[in-house]
Amino acid sequence: MSGISGETHVLIIRHWAPVGVWRRYTAAHQAYLDHFHATGVFKVSGRSTTPGHAGVIVAHGVSYEEISRIVEEDPFVRAGVSEYQIVTVESLSDRRPAQSSHGDVEGAAHLHGGDTERARVD
Numbered sequence: 001m002s003g004i005s006g007e008t009h010v011l012i013i014r015h016w017a018p019v020g021v022w023r024r025y026t027a028a029h030q031a032y033l034d035h036f037h038a039t040g041v042f043k044v045s046g047r048s049t050t051p052g053h054a055g056v057i058v059a060h061g062v063s064y065e066e067i068s069r070i071v072e073e074d075p076f077v078r079a080g081v082s083e084y085q086i087v088t089v090e091s092l093s094d095r096r097p098a099q100s101s102h103g104d105v106e107g108a109a110h111l112h113g114g115d116t117e118r119a120r121v122d
Contacts, residue, residue: 008058009064014054032073033057
């Protein structure tokens with residue numbers, strides 16, 4: 001999937017350092033988030049309510065290689081207090097067949113494998 005300009009990435013942030021250490025970098029991290037939201041790369045970001053995860057960012061429109069470089073720019077990462085897990089998501093909406101004007105799904109044989117009784121998940 002690398003190199004596709006429409007890739008979506010879910011970035012999961014985990015802190016390694018104690019709270020008192022990583023909090024020193026919070027203002028710089030917020031500026032980092034603001035910058036990449038302004039560029040349009042970051043679509044959603046926020047604190048995680050899942051134990052063990054500090055935050056989550058949804059990024060779109062850059063390749064895996066580009067998002068990997070962007071992650072390395074985070075002040076938390078540069079200070080060595082946090083790490084990211086990058087999960088790249090393939091958009092299923094790009095693979096859905098078109099709807100005809102009558103509501104029929106074009107390419108239904110592909111979706112059902114030619115068998116109208118059982119749908120197949122690709």
